[in-house]
Amino acid sequence: MIATDVISGQVKGAPSALPADHIGNGFFGQDILSVRQFDREKLDYIYRVADEMRSLVKRFGKANLLDGKILANLFYEPSTRTSSSFQAAMLRLGGRSISINEVHYSSVTKGESLPDTVRTLESYCDLTVLRHPVTGSAELAARYARKPLINAGDGTGEHPTQALLDIYTVENDLGRLDGLKVAMMGDLKYGRTVHSLTRLLSLYETELYFVSPEILRMPDEILGEVRASGHNYTELRDVDEIIGEIDVLYITRVQKERFEDPAQYDEVKGCYVVDPALMAHAKSDMILMHPLPRVYEIAMEVDDDPRAAYFRQMENGMYIRMALLAAVLGKA
């Protein structure tokens, strides 16, 4: 395990004389490992490129920015939606994707190290997307990689493209980020999604509400970062007191696999559910978000509510990933 806050500053694949910081707003040749790489300026740039991607896809189905480029889509643990989203993003940019999903039975099982696997795939491909169950593995792989690497989730560590699509959905649906009241609800302890989103929202003038059972509170480390960024926040056990005021309700599923004791899971699973009765108390222009998959925590009756933004989130994920792929390859 290595620290993930040490972000490499090298420009991969760039001629040494090139003023790389000024290409693609500094993304060219970079790895995307952590939301900590992003400030407001970089986020604004990615939102704007994602907007263009949406426009191109709506009109033409694709852009040809990455014609001739190949993505190595390397997944050490299954994630249908993230893998498919990166593949679709690459294909809609005119590039190609090679998926390596079967790493549980591939050369990895012969004992090969992650750095060797990544360097081998780089021999054929132009960049790598990596999903890995071990925290810090994206940073480790990026240290050896000669071409850009995008972290698609490393254990309980980071999943920066998820956080970017989340914040982009807020920006896109509500038109702004400053001045919003955002509530996160459910599993705030184990959900890396809400941790990363909290870090990004702390770059804006947002009011944050953390709604969870006691045993699933937002970790002190994250709360400390929020305070350090100059924000206040409110912790609650119940969303009822604030449901009429908030602009965003972000709900995360209580995942059984995060619990060591199944009884602990059964105790809390039913507490944080969104149904039409709850939505009746919410503002008419708020949005309801969820990283998906959902199981029971949002009733299907809510799906047709225009405030239900979770399938829009999925679509935005493709635009955000198109923006990042194009940016790190210098084509945004």
Place this chain on the structure above:
Amino acid sequence: MIATDVISGQVKGAPSALPADHIGNGFFGQDILSVRQFDREKLDYIYRVADEMRSLVKRFGKANLLDGKILANLFYEPSTRTSSSFQAAMLRLGGRSISINEVHYSSVTKGESLPDTVRTLESYCDLTVLRHPVTGSAELAARYARKPLINAGDGTGEHPTQALLDIYTVENDLGRLDGLKVAMMGDLKYGRTVHSLTRLLSLYETELYFVSPEILRMPDEILGEVRASGHNYTELRDVDEIIGEIDVLYITRVQKERFEDPAQYDEVKGCYVVDPALMAHAKSDMILMHPLPRVYEIAMEVDDDPRAAYFRQMENGMYIRMALLAAVLGKA
């Protein structure tokens, strides 16, 4: 489980003002869920488009009708030939395909519902092909899908593209359907293939022969439909009496996995086999068909017989799927 004879009439992805029934002979924006959606006119249209696809592939290797389109090829159970055929069809149309074959270990295992999986994939893709082990699942998924969905087999339910490639092979090899004598032989009870083909052949002036052991007879439901369509049929235990008269012999393998009692399987498996001795009694211009995979029920010595049509069937499957993909996306 839901009824599969309730076919949605909505036009997916169509602007509301569009006279969608007149685009692509009514296929534009439609799901392909069941052979019951097809009448003679619609079948003729699909044959004609498939003919064009064959011509384009033979001359150019591909057509560019679906440039910029992405297929979500979603297989909840393995089927190498069906999956590969749809992928090839999409690629030869200039489109791209994202295969999701690993659903046994994907987000589905986290408890996600089929409608959510399909709606998520639709966020990235332009249409969905679904293979699922549960009868009725294609209809269920299509009810929630906002984009066209093609049923690639749902349990013991429907597998409409298989039936279409079967009947298209007869039409293409023999030049007509009316006036033919068609025998189906082998497992007529569990084989959805012969059920669907029987329904389609009942739209033409065909004479049908059902050759099977008693315990694997064509189900009464199908026989009733044949009678209701105004056709006669003949049930036989042995193909010898008619082998010299028939234009088509369609053989299906007795699949071990369909039997609860292995002894029952061993009893019948050897009874319905085609070898050169049998083919010596058949007409010179008849054709021998099989949905594949075959194991022992057609001797490999028969493969070089020009009447052996089963590998042509495979190729026709690609043209039929190209025709359907183009038709539902309004590009045929």
Place this chain on the structure above:
Amino acid sequence: MIATDVISGQVKGAPSALPADHIGNGFFGQDILSVRQFDREKLDYIYRVADEMRSLVKRFGKANLLDGKILANLFYEPSTRTSSSFQAAMLRLGGRSISINEVHYSSVTKGESLPDTVRTLESYCDLTVLRHPVTGSAELAARYARKPLINAGDGTGEHPTQALLDIYTVENDLGRLDGLKVAMMGDLKYGRTVHSLTRLLSLYETELYFVSPEILRMPDEILGEVRASGHNYTELRDVDEIIGEIDVLYITRVQKERFEDPAQYDEVKGCYVVDPALMAHAKSDMILMHPLPRVYEIAMEVDDDPRAAYFRQMENGMYIRMALLAAVLGKA
């Protein structure tokens, strides 16, 4: 099992009037099953085409030679690097690839024969790459295939594209093959890689050194072939005596899965390791090669040594496969 030295001379997919021997230097329509198909002239042709492929990829990312062509990438056992390399090669040629990796749970499990699977895939695709655990299976499949088939490894039999990329790396890095001193070290008994490379090097004026423990000596069959080709060779237990003289050190991992007795494995595994101390005694212009994956047999400290050629080998694998794909389809 069948003999692999009977190489089919038929020209697949060629109009009969075509002087196929003169297209693509005789590769058009051929299967690539064994290194025994290659003489110096054919090797020179493939090196030259691979050089062109490298140049096209470096400048444009791709060539459009195989636009409209589809590869069936059929892997009956996992091999991330070989599968990815063929996929990338096909994509960079402007073609498309359909990967069938899940054959452990596909129609094959329903009892379908390899010839039927290959003929089915050929119905959709323009050529087949086959990886199979059983020796001789590539030759068997090619006998039934109507389109070109490339052997991507069949058990302990052949893996011709690996041998071609190995010898091409020597040629490319050192500028020649005649007059070189080449040492192979490690598992020389079970490693098909070193067997095939030895056969190819025997076409040139090379001096061969075989460095292995007694129980992993180069098989007598291969040694006999080397003598029959008019070459001398030297067998050694230790590389130290020749490290200062050799131009190429090719090391292969001692694979645990090759041993019936794990104790035998533990006894020899540590004996044949390359580290900076060993490299300090090697010539400044020699190269260190490895087929990868490596585990412990080359220390990671060696990776930054410019003589470490193993990641270049990987990249060369793509160019060699591009050359072969284009050649057998008549587009080189």
